Amino acid sequence: MxxxxxxxxxxxxxxxxxxxxxxxxxxxxxxxxxxxxxxxxxxxxxxxxxxxxxxxxxxxxxxxxxxxxxxxxxxxxxxxxxxxxxxxxxxxxxxxxxxxxxxxxxxxxxxxxxxxxxxxxxxxxxxxxxxxxxxxxxxxxxxxxxxxxxxxxxxxxxxxxxxxxxxxxxDRSLDRYHEPHPRLCGDCDLCLRACPTGAFPAPGVVDARLCLSFQTVENHESIPVALRAALAGRAFGCDACQEVCPYNHAGLPPGDPRQTARPIGLMSATEIATLGRDDFARLAAGTPMARAGYHGLRRNAALALGSDGRPGARAALVQLSRDTSPLVSEAAQWALGHGR
Ligand code: B12
Ligand code: SF4
Ligand code: SF4
Structure with missing residues (x-):
């Protein structure tokens, strides 16, 4: 041995x-x-x-x-x-x-x-x-x-x-190991209450079908109508359950310098909704957003805009409602008719 x-x-x-x-x-x-x-x-x-x-x-x-x-x-x-x-x-x-x-x-x-x-x-x-x-x-x-x-x-x-x-x-043993970390949530349930779609059937358990992260990143088809209103302000992934966690307080050490946000990561829904195909390809390359694809990301942005009722959103949505991608045009038409 x-x-x-x-x-x-x-x-x-x-x-x-x-x-x-x-x-x-x-x-x-x-x-x-x-x-x-x-x-x-x-x-x-x-x-x-x-x-x-x-x-x-x-x-x-x-x-x-x-x-x-x-x-x-x-x-x-x-x-x-x-x-x-x-x-x-x-x-x-x-x-x-x-x-x-x-x-x-x-x-x-x-x-x-x-x-x-x-x-x-x-x-x-x-x-x-x-x-x-x-x-x-x-x-x-x-x-x-x-x-x-x-x-x-x-x-x-x-x-x-x-x-x-x-x-x-x-396949090698070490001379010592760390102890498993104790769970420190206590009585807190802020994250469970913050989820906009009720994606937690029990504490610690996520129903991926209801999770906006799954819907905006992994679902390449149409997003279920019942979940669309919850997309306000979210076009790729979701941080709602993490934003409220007391352990994610201000004053945490900075992130890894090589993981710093790129310009596309800081765009608003309107900017993403109106991105050209070449700009998307250039800006999303090497980021997780490439996974959603050009049409997927604009589908998400259309729904995020509609649900947010953001000023100036209407012009972007009208443009997207005529898009050649049925995924995008359907989302924009829905947002124009059902958004806030
Ligand atoms: C499938 C998956 C998803 C699915 C399902 C999420 C899920 N929670 O299972 C979807 C697409 C929804 C998803 C979303 C996200 N994901 Co994801 N996902 C994964 C993946 C590929 C597998 C997770 C898995 O095995 N799920 C199956 C379940 C059964 O496994 P589990 O959650 O580990 O199960 C444990 C708990 O259920 C726990 N448990 C059971 N009962 C109870 C009871 C209590 C009270 C508690 C506390 C725990 C508990 O015990 C189980 C066994 O250990 C991992 C990568 C990997 N290979 O592990 C990344 C991973 C978990 N994802 C990650 C991230 C960042 C996210 C998002 C935050 C992205 C975003 N911002 O949009 C969201 C967060 C959603 C959420 N609240 O979990 C990171 C998490 C990093 C971290 N700090 O934990 C990972 C590890 C990817 C990575 N390599 O960094 N994800
Ligand atoms: S990532 Fe968003 S939708 Fe998914 S479980 Fe957390 S709060 Fe709910
Ligand atoms: S918000 Fe943070 S501390 Fe509170 S229950 Fe959720 S994970 Fe635990």
Whole structure:
């Protein structure tokens, strides 16, 4: 059996690769019950990938033979001081305003893997950011980065919940591990009450079908009429449950400098609704917004404008109602007829 690696050495290597939050946990299988219940209840029915490779998602040993350790990694993004002075509030969720976090984690995990191979050239690993098979929040909690809050996201005492996650599974033990983080929500239920669509069937559990993040990012068809009014002020992702959290108070440390907001991330709904195709391609490249696509983002902006009743919105909506994309024109027509 290979000797255990030094936890301090692994943590220092991860920090040297510019991961701000780092924790380590033994790679014991996760309790399958919450995830299986979530799938069976249909809460993830629009997310096909979540229904695949379920056994691997719950057990790191099914992904890396002989898995011993999970390294949980976090990169903070900006808590949003850049909104100050904007003529209209940005309508893009904070995590999506800057460089695509998948790319940031991927680059840094590549460097970390390289460092770990220098410590032990025969080590095997599996790295996951978002779309891979790992339940990143459960590992972050186990590795002591923070706790899963009632809004279903990991909250750190130091960084609030404004950070993204990745995990790396390795087939080596460490000489010590972090303790799982205790849940510190207490009696608070501010996030549960702040959700504009009632997407929490229970504390800590999200029905993705009702979540505006799913609707504006992953749904490439028409957005259900019943959810449209809740899109006021939101054109990509949703931060409503995080904005109210007392742990996301002013005075958190700044986000990673490479995750700073780009110009498209600070645009208003009117600016996004009237973006030209070439400008969208240029400005959204390398940001999470590219995922929604040109038509998807303008569909969202049309609904956000209509629901917000913003001055000047009507002219933009009339223009969009004649758009060649049925997705966009239908949304704009609805907004003209049903908006505030
Ligand atoms: C599917 C998914 C979604 C779906 C479903 C959301 C969800 N909560 O499951 C949709 C598209 C809606 C979504 C939205 C968002 N997402 Co998302 N999403 C994921 C993904 C790919 C998988 C999550 C998953 O496994 N869900 C299934 C459920 C069952 O798993 P779970 O929530 O971990 O289950 C635990 C809880 O239910 C908990 N639990 C059970 N009972 C109880 C009871 C109590 C009281 C509590 C407290 C907990 C609790 O235990 C379970 C097991 O540990 C992860 C990346 C990854 N690979 O992990 C990113 C991820 C969770 N998303 C992320 C982000 C940033 C978001 C958004 C904030 C984006 C935005 N601003 O618009 C929103 C937030 C919505 C919300 N309130 O959760 C980040 C979260 C970072 C963080 N600090 O926690 C992740 C980790 C991506 C990343 N790599 O950084 N997301
Ligand atoms: S992201 Fe928005 S819609 Fe989704 S659970 Fe949080 S508040 Fe509700
Ligand atoms: S708002 Fe309150 S209940 Fe929700 S995650 Fe923050 S502390 Fe927990």
């Amino acid at each position: 290979s000797p255990a690696l030094s936890a301090d050495g692994v943590i220092a290597a991860a920090r040297a690769c510019r991961f701000t939050l780092v924790g380590v946990a033994p790679a014991a299988p996760l309790d399958p019950a919450p995830f299986l219940h979530w799938l069976e209840a249909g809460y993830g029915s629009g997310l096909a990938a979540m229904h695949r490779r379920v056994a691997q998602r719950l057990d790191p040993g099914a992904v890396v033979p002989g898995a011993r350790t999970v390294i949980a990694l976090g990169i903070p993004y900006s808590a949003g001081k850049e909104t100050a002075g904007q003529p209209e509030r940005p309508v893009i969720a904070r995590y999506a305003r800057g460089r695509d976090y998948h790319l940031a984690h991927r680059d840094r995990m590549r460097a970390l893997r390289h460092s770990l191979l220098e410590m032990d050239p025969t080590l095997n690993s599996y790295a996951c950011v978002d779309a891979g098979v790992a339940m990143e929040k459960a590992w972050a909690e186990r590795a002591g980065l923070g706790w899963i809050g009632k809004h279903g996201l990991v909250v750190s005492r130091e960084h609030g919940s404004w950070f993204t996650l990745s995990v790396m599974v390795i």
